[in-house]
Amino acid sequence: VKRIRELPTKSSSAIDYLDDDGFGTTDIPVKVKITVGGESIGFDFSGSARQVQGPLNAVYSVTLSAVYYVVRCMTDPSIPANAGCFKPIQVKAPSGTIVNARIIPERVCAACQGTMNNVTIGGVDPRNGKYFTYYETIAGGFGARHNKDGVDGIHSHMTNTLNTPVEALESAYPLRIRRYELVRGSGGRGRSRGGLGIRRDTEVLAEGSTISLMGERQRRGPYGLFGGKSGSPGVYGIVRRNRITSLSSKTTISANSGDVLTVTTPGGGGYGTISGRSRGRIEQDRADGKA
8 A cells, every 4th residue: 555655646548459369359459547546556447358259368357366466566576465465456347358258158057956866775685685785876857058948857967877777677676666757847947947857766675675865955956047946956755654754865774675765856957037938838848747
């Protein structure tokens, strides 16, 4: 602050140019107006070029650090770099310009199911007396995109696996799949609908088995973007003697023959407000059993 006070109170403007961005845009202007007054110094980059296609754009933090660097060099390079040092410096960099480029939002989808739904069932197979361990991750809804609905019942991101075919599973393990279906209405509403989660019910056919579960997104569903609604959260449960008991997202329990593990996975988040979705698409969702 002391060194800034020593500077004359005035405003000065400057402009410089980048040659090109490598994609045909040439003579790209970077404009700044510097204003010194009292105990502050301001930098206004209004009038600089819009962000370009090539790899020359700076996000706001990069522009900010460049300004801080110059001011320190011209005042007191020995001062520690901290919030107090930078407090007198104000930087205005209009959004969407080459000095404050923005990520293109259309490339980002709403939240996918956000969990692997790790399911492990182990015990002794009554058919042969041998130990068995079954492990699988259960798919869910993919997040909606700006121009497309989310994919229903699919593994995404870290999971990135295929499901085990029911026939192969039932042949290899003392397990029976009682239900395997998309969950109607589980995708977040929006201009683009989030992908549907799935429900998979697995009956245990071995006494004294152990079930371990590890998942997420049971307290809060996958978020939507730009007015899109969140997808439905997941639910785990165990059915014993026709009574269902809720299970936490991370648990280990004992199971006997006839117990049914039910895993309902989250739906993906929606994108954009529902008012932007055409009536035809809404009616088609209902006809397809998705809404």
